[in-house]
Amino acid sequence: MRGRRPNELEAWEAAALIARRELSAEALLLACLERIAARESAVRAFAALDADAALARARALDAGPLRGPLHGLPLGVKDLFDTADLPTSYGTAIHAGHRPAADAAAVALCLEAGAVLVGKTETTELATMQPAPTRNPHDAARSPGGSSSGSVAAVADGMLPIALGTQTAGSIIRPAAYCGIVGYKPSLGRVPRAGIKLQCESMDTAGGFGRSVRDVALLGSVLLGDERLRFGDELFAPRIGLAPTPWWPQADADVQAVWARAVATLAPLASCADAALPAGFDDLVPLQKRLMFHEAARSLSHERVRHRERLSPGLRAMLDEGLAIPVTQYQADLVAAADWKRRIDALFDDHDLLLAPSTTGEAPPIDSTGDPLFCRPWSLLGLPCVHLPFARGASGLPVGLQVVGRHGDDHRLLAAAHWVHQRLIA
Amino acid sequence: MRGRRPNELEAWEAAALIARRELSAEALLLACLERIAARESAVRAFAALDADAALARARALDAGPLRGPLHGLPLGVKDLFDTADLPTSYGTAIHAGHRPAADAAAVALCLEAGAVLVGKTETTELATMQPAPTRNPHDAARSPGGSSSGSVAAVADGMLPIALGTQTAGSIIRPAAYCGIVGYKPSLGRVPRAGIKLQCESMDTAGGFGRSVRDVALLGSVLLGDERLRFGDELFAPRIGLAPTPWWPQADADVQAVWARAVATLAPLASCADAALPAGFDDLVPLQKRLMFHEAARSLSHERVRHRERLSPGLRAMLDEGLAIPVTQYQADLVAAADWKRRIDALFDDHDLLLAPSTTGEAPPIDSTGDPLFCRPWSLLGLPCVHLPFARGASGLPVGLQVVGRHGDDHRLLAAAHWVHQRLIA
Numbered sequence: 001m002r003g004r005r006p007n008e009l010e011a012w013e014a015a016a017l018i019a020r021r022e023l024s025a026e027a028l029l030l031a032c033l034e035r036i037a038a039r040e041s042a043v044r045a046f047a048a049l050d051a052d053a054a055l056a057r058a059r060a061l062d063a064g065p066l067r068g069p070l071h072g073l074p075l076g077v078k079d080l081f082d083t084a085d086l087p088t089s090y091g092t093a094i095h096a097g098h099r100p101a102a103d104a105a106a107v108a109l110c111l112e113a114g115a116v117l118v119g120k121t122e123t124t125e126l127a128t129m130q131p132a133p134t135r136n137p138h139d140a141a142r143s144p145g146g147s148s149s150g151s152v153a154a155v156a157d158g159m160l161p162i163a164l165g166t167q168t169a170g171s172i173i174r175p176a177a178y179c180g181i182v183g184y185k186p187s188l189g190r191v192p193r194a195g196i197k198l199q200c201e202s203m204d205t206a207g208g209f210g211r212s213v214r215d216v217a218l219l220g221s222v223l224l225g226d227e228r229l230r231f232g233d234e235l236f237a238p239r240i241g242l243a244p245t246p247w248w249p250q251a252d253a254d255v256q257a258v259w260a261r262a263v264a265t266l267a268p269l270a271s272c273a274d275a276a277l278p279a280g281f282d283d284l285v286p287l288q289k290r291l292m293f294h295e296a297a298r299s300l301s302h303e304r305v306r307h308r309e310r311l312s313p314g315l316r317a318m319l320d321e322g323l324a325i326p327v328t329q330y331q332a333d334l335v336a337a338a339d340w341k342r343r344i345d346a347l348f349d350d351h352d353l354l355l356a357p358s359t360t361g362e363a364p365p366i367d368s369t370g371d372p373l374f375c376r377p378w379s380l381l382g383l384p385c386v387h388l389p390f391a392r393g394a395s396g397l398p399v400g401l402q403v404v405g406r407h408g409d410d411h412r413l414l415a416a417a418h419w420v421h422q423r424l425i426a
Numbered sequence: 427m428r429g430r431r432p433n434e435l436e437a438w439e440a441a442a443l444i445a446r447r448e449l450s451a452e453a454l455l456l457a458c459l460e461r462i463a464a465r466e467s468a469v470r471a472f473a474a475l476d477a478d479a480a481l482a483r484a485r486a487l488d489a490g491p492l493r494g495p496l497h498g499l500p501l502g503v504k505d506l507f508d509t510a511d512l513p514t515s516y517g518t519a520i521h522a523g524h525r526p527a528a529d530a531a532a533v534a535l536c537l538e539a540g541a542v543l544v545g546k547t548e549t550t551e552l553a554t555m556q557p558a559p560t561r562n563p564h565d566a567a568r569s570p571g572g573s574s575s576g577s578v579a580a581v582a583d584g585m586l587p588i589a590l591g592t593q594t595a596g597s598i599i600r601p602a603a604y605c606g607i608v609g610y611k612p613s614l615g616r617v618p619r620a621g622i623k624l625q626c627e628s629m630d631t632a633g634g635f636g637r638s639v640r641d642v643a644l645l646g647s648v649l650l651g652d653e654r655l656r657f658g659d660e661l662f663a664p665r666i667g668l669a670p671t672p673w674w675p676q677a678d679a680d681v682q683a684v685w686a687r688a689v690a691t692l693a694p695l696a697s698c699a700d701a702a703l704p705a706g707f708d709d710l711v712p713l714q715k716r717l718m719f720h721e722a723a724r725s726l727s728h729e730r731v732r733h734r735e736r737l738s739p740g741l742r743a744m745l746d747e748g749l750a751i752p753v754t755q756y757q758a759d760l761v762a763a764a765d766w767k768r769r770i771d772a773l774f775d776d777h778d779l780l781l782a783p784s785t786t787g788e789a790p791p792i793d794s795t796g797d798p799l800f801c802r803p804w805s806l807l808g809l810p811c812v813h814l815p816f817a818r819g820a821s822g823l824p825v826g827l828q829v830v831g832r833h834g835d836d837h838r839l840l841a842a843a844h845w846v847h848q849r850l851i852a
Contacts, residue, residue: 084728100527225724
């Protein structure tokens, strides 16, 4: 542990120490709870917290056999996932105090693997754009990003080693970038969504956060039920496709600087070539928005119809806009999205991963969760993405880039992401 | 109404009378409630019922403007859909008395369109194989089929004009066949699943029941948000592909007789040709089972881990079997399923619909919900299906066939199904 407090360890390190009984789940949890006690009033990462239940669970784990790869790791869960033992309000007062019947499947899988549920983390209103109360741990005047606001802030601030989030447009990668941690959005369709408040089934994806690629690989191995994710980090030089994307002019000077630095670092070490994104790639952003708005307007029908006056004006407008999209347009958009998925797959014959911007810049002021622009195309395509933090912008806030892999090749993407990240932070 | 009681009307007829104010929502509901009072103790279709709330709603609808295409229609909802105003237990004592925060999206859409929620209908244990208490209205010693047991029984018995169900293997088409009503499973991915207890995201699909194709088209138009479904019943002679499927030898004499009768009726009126199912089509049944078992084992992790002793032995065994399937097999199965979907699509260049068996025979005894064999391939392929009842078997119980359409062409399938059904019942 080399002088670091347990709550500052990477998750995979803490898990290894606990597995060797060199660290107790209780000691790790107590360090996390101490950090939470010191910082929560400033950061406001949690929508619900049950320290007593978590302590009882940690002690029980310490007294018993190893349960699985997350044994003893304190876990934060975005308040968009149902939990049987903690209230779940999906980021809206409409559902304040709701107690679900069951844990969401992703939560149950983590608990089965030995995780310790510490609390529910704040999300934006129904995982859309209205900000959560959470502050960016690096600067209280800045947004942590959304919609997985509390999960990222808790991990970035040393309150928890790992946490769960979801992404529909940019709700994992963007907040991970703003808070300077690793975020992992798995391939669409590989993590069960039972017990998650669904908004847009074409894209909603559960994933998670940690301090290193190994951390999210460990968590991802449980979410996907695929142990290759945590044993796939052999070193190799991946073929990197450079994909600044058609929206590159909207990347600010900070992002352009980290891009140049990343390319300069990686080009001597690995094959780096421009990725030939298919013509019309810029259609993906409006396509992603139409699908998301239309599906959200239908999936959130209960709130839209029965609690209209309790929705924020922005969400009301988004749902109205989605409802106004003709179903024939929606159906054509689904077909177009499926077609794009087939076309993009061929790109990965030439590249093991794509390097792409995560955000337009550093974290914005707290009245916005920032622009998911650079995440929208990859969310639409259902591709696995990992945000890699490795630099600071002009205001001293975290900046980084994301890597994007072939659909279903999450274990290969994580291995390559680890290789790339090690070099970028070296 | 020509002497029929309101609860015996087809849903589209009742909706038209209500829209013209020739029938009140209250009178229709009262007729349904009277039938429920007379028959529920024998049929046991309902897991929860709120007559007072339904009456208040019906009176409010009668006093106000038309809300939508389902204005005033009493609706039953399978107890796998969340409802904010009625308890939801997903067919298991584990969740007895649970009260969800919100209506499932499909329920909210029906209520927005003017439906009157009457009750929650019985489902099998977590929508799997352990029977619900519901009896077949035609013979109390027989199963109504599952998992949408209560919804089918209520519609078949004249308790309700329409009801919601879900299908993963054969949970809409099979019970519709056993009870002799029309069942409609939409194309995968076209009805939002928010608020449904998910079991297998590769296949779980919400749909519904009525007494005619027009009834399910009316209901489907709301579920899919596509009014072409209810205005698409122009008469035309569809090109019918005959698809007895490789499992034909398992169809009993009753099914073979209705098949022969259907072909004899339709062949003089429309183009009927053998559908050339791709080689290897018989792989689809084991493929469907593996995907379903593996996804169910992960989606139902909360119940599998925390309430193992309260699951039926059959469900425990199914989840254990699913969990033992290697993730690499599962991922290969997902790729194979996607490939099959592409291959099957071409079949619909030559046929407007496929005619196929719905079940192996009449409804079985009540200790089983029957075999979903003939539904599994179409569920795996995500294709829209409509069960058409038109005959009786050797025991006097309903028998019929299903028609299957191209993915996404639900409005064309329903128009063709209406054409076919009119001729089969003529």
